[in-house]
Amino acid sequence: MLPRIVLASLHTRKTSATLIVVAIALSLVMIVGIERLRHQVRANFASTVSGIDLIVSARGGPMNILLYSVFRLSDPTAGIRWDTVEHLADHPDVKWWIPIALGDSHRGFPVVATNDSYLAHYRYGRDQALSLADGQWFAGADQVVLGSAVAQRLGYQLGDDMVLAHGASGPAIIEHDNHPFTVVGVLSATGTPVDQSVHVSLAGMAAIHSGGQFRSGLPPRPGQRADTPDSVNAVMLGLERRTAVLSLQRELSRYKAEPLSAIIPGVQLQRLWRMTAVGENALRATSMAVLLVALLVLVSTILAALEGRRHELAVLRAAGAGRLAVYGVIVGESLLVTVIGSLLGLTLLFVAQWALAPLALAEWSLRLPDTFLSVRELPTLAAILLAGSLAGLIPAEKAFRNSLADGLTPRN
Structure with a gap:
């Protein structure tokens, strides 16, 4: 029953949900894309001087x-x-x-x-x-x-x-x-x-x-x-x-x-990475800020939607739903939106890599990765999904605290 409620709720707010999905997808493209590019550039530089003492x-x-x-x-x-x-x-x-x-x-x-x-x-x-x-x-x-x-x-x-x-x-x-x-x-x-x-x-x-x-x-x-x-x-x-x-x-x-x-080429490469670390950290901070904004929009959208769902949630509680069920509905919506956004972001990134790989190799001698998701990126993806789930906690707690009488009593 809960999955059907989650899907029905998102369907009624499909426009705002779609915008949040796109925002999360673009955030993931930035976070994972920057990390992939950084790792690949370092790998390409290191591979260029292989075996030279x-x-x-x-x-x-x-x-x-x-x-x-x-x-x-x-x-x-x-x-x-x-x-x-x-x-x-x-x-x-x-x-x-x-x-x-x-x-x-x-x-x-x-x-x-x-x-x-x-x-x-x-x-x-x-x-x-x-x-x-x-x-x-x-x-x-x-x-x-x-x-x-x-x-x-x-x-x-x-x-x-x-x-x-x-x-x-x-x-x-x-x-x-x-x-x-x-x-x-x-x-x-x-x-x-x-x-x-x-x-x-x-x-x-x-x-x-x-x-x-x-x-x-x-x-x-x-x-x-x-x-x-x-x-x-x-x-x-x-x-x-x-x-x-x-x-x-x-x-x-x-x-x-x-x-x-x-x-010694390897030593100088390490010095080069230390010199570029500030720029890399700035790019990471920017991508994390974009993700934070997307999650804040997700929280605010769910909170704004609660006012129109007071009757729905009250009926759910009247039917015997406890804290876990209410949390399951709200947090489930947040997690589902984050999962869809993450999958969309990974797909966009994979397609972009595939399309740009010949150009990157010909223009900059840079080999782009050809993977959809690597083991190295699993902690990042897990952190994004966890953040998306946590974004639903505040709205879930507020929804649970709304009293049954307040939800079932019509307001003038």
Whole structure:
């Protein structure tokens, strides 16, 4: 009987009930959506630097080094000399090394000059290796391999020619039209900045900058090969032993040939999350405020409806209903509205994720979750349902305290 009473009561107030359902749904979209986005962004950032023990660059701010060398979110600083790179490659603690030379772009996408170690040793996600969706890795100074987002956005096919430009961001400074590149491969999507990058060989970078002069502007050193640059912006290192990270970091900070900085990517990521914690908490507070407003509207709506339901509740009590039954009707309405609103919110969020997933991957290299509800979100959902139930307690107590005589006596 009680469920029928609850449903009938909501049907008579379907307009106000619908508005409350929508408000709760939007509140849940904000709360769960913000938390999912925060978790996914952190996971994507962490997956981008999987397996890298140290990143070595010219002396500079650790956060800036991380942002430009891994995430392409900042302009690169001065490079480190090639003989320093060779010193790192020959170090007994170094298992593998990946040189990174930046500073050029193609139609807004950054150009990354590197070598075969990039394909062999770069890892993302849970130790996943890079792979080619089409074609092959570059083998010459006039070949280029595109990230998946670059190929998709610009519509390049294997065999197409393209021209790089000097300048890492903003309008191109110099078009290197005297040395066009041919697309020979396209990398599989990774959900990392690799998708947004154009990859060429160090020899190709040296070729378009006149025999190795590409960052420092210095003439080639005696004995320097023409197919190597005079400097690179960063070197990613994988070590033989993880326990050697701190000792090698200290050693490189005292390197006498030139000033160097060696950063641990995981440590800098934690610093980044601490810096962004204020913004994250502000977004959470905003979404919680929206939910609170929706619950207050729910309480006020039930209270306002009680005046018109005095006779109904009095008849219910006259039929023998006690406190538990009255609470069951009022709190049941509140809980049912909250459940419907939560299900609607989760459905809206799932549809939005499904619709925006291709765009997020292509535009921002961000993989959106494809789940309707994860175990991690169950406490949040339970808290929302509990809050919705508690919102009906005040109206329920007021309804119970209305006397039978007051409810059955008509008022002039």
